[in-house]
Amino acid sequence: MGVGFDPFGKNYRDTIVVESNGDIQTNDGLRSCKNGITITNLNILFNELAEIKDNPLGNLYINNHFSLPYICSKCPLESVCSGGYLVNRYNSKNGFDNESVFCKDMIKFISHVQNTLIRLFKDDLAL
Numbered sequence: 001m002g003v004g005f006d007p008f009g010k011n012y013r014d015t016i017v018v019e020s021n022g023d024i025q026t027n028d029g030l031r032s033c034k035n036g037i038t039i040t041n042l043n044i045l046f047n048e049l050a051e052i053k054d055n056p057l058g059n060l061y062i063n064n065h066f067s068l069p070y071i072c073s074k075c076p077l078e079s080v081c082s083g084g085y086l087v088n089r090y091n092s093k094n095g096f097d098n099e100s101v102f103c104k105d106m107i108k109f110i111s112h113v114q115n116t117l118i119r120l121f122k123d124d125l126a127l
Contacts, residue, residue, distance in 0.1 A: 010082050013062050016052050018044055024052055026061045033090040060096060061086060069097045081106050 017025045017038070024042040031038055040055045052058035060067060065082035072083040083089060084100030091098055100106065118125065 010065050010079065012066075013064060016049060016058070018049075024049060026052065026055075026058050029085075029087050030057070030061065030090075032087055034092070064096070069099060071099050077107060077110050080110050 013027065015027050017028055019025060022044045023040070024044060024047060025038040025040055028038070037057065040052065040058060042051055042055065053062060064086040068078065068083045069089065072078055072081075075081075081100075084102060084106055086096060088100040088102055089096045089098045
């Protein structure tokens with residue numbers, strides 16, 4: 001398994017939500033995309049928690065840094081940002097098949113950090 005968290009890095013998401021009525025849903029942050037988007041029709045009284053992987057949104061959330069939009073899969077920074085936070089890739093036309101709304105900002109930030117590290121450690125890196 002890789003290193004990362006929701007917004008960055010190669011890692012599988014491992015957070016699910018169990019509502020007070022027993023409903024099993026994906027991450028609460030996805031609720032901001034569309035009303036009812038996290039509803040899975042799964043409930044702990046009738047389903048196993050692992051069944052979230054069989055739900056299309058559940059599967060996408062768990063694998064979101066590996067199931068990237070085409071534009072992200074061709075980006076040289078893909079191994080660092082991995083498409084960014086799933087919520088920031090949503091729009092009503094294409095669902096989650098979009099680059100992050102913060103893509104250009106993430107490129108600037110990652111490049112700045114990379115350049116700073118190279119400058120600080122250039123002697124150690126033998127560049």
